[in-house]
Amino acid sequence: DADVTQTPRNRITKTGKRIMLECSQTKGHDRMYWYRQDPGLGLRLIYYSFDVKDINKGEISDGYSVSRQAQAKFSLSLESAIPNQTALYFCATSDPGRVSGYTFGSGTRLTVV
């Protein structure tokens, strides 16, 4: 099993619909992140969390919300999806002691039509 699992892998949804992207990890890391990738813009941070009681906004949090249900689970919600939220979404965990630092999920490709 992957260390960081994102579901679904691909999703097409309609404008105005609520959608949740899920992320679970088996690394035991406290820090978890949600990033969004758009062509030509790289990855940008949406939200991050240190633990279940600590949620922080990132660079582009408008239109998104998150829930840290447990140390291992960090979900991203789009309350009312809009077409410019079409993107590739990555969940990640981090461990400062590891050389690689971060472990990324495989990504969720979301299309809002």
Next chain:
Amino acid sequence: AQKVTQAQTEISVVEKEDVTLDCVYETRDTTYYLFWYKQPPSGELVFLIRRNSFDEQNEISGRYSWNFQKSTSSFNFTITASQVVDSAVYFCALSEAGGQGAQKLVFGQGTRLTINP
């Protein structure tokens, strides 16, 4: 605020050529990490290297090498004798160091590298 700039949006070379991907960063932190990631067409992010701001030694790993220069705030990546399998989008990224910080990654825009046979 931290910022990473990859000015080269796309690079196309013929196989076996050497190619250098540029990365320039901005930060007020005195300690930080620099990263390179590879994103092949399948979409996942593959970790290539992390460099601590205290360590300016260049690093070589097979056909890959990295040149870190604090004086110019650059962390460039060179692929020697490129191969078709090197075709991917490459990201440079920056994060604060230190165990207690948020360690948010700030990414550059990415460089799409195409190696033609």
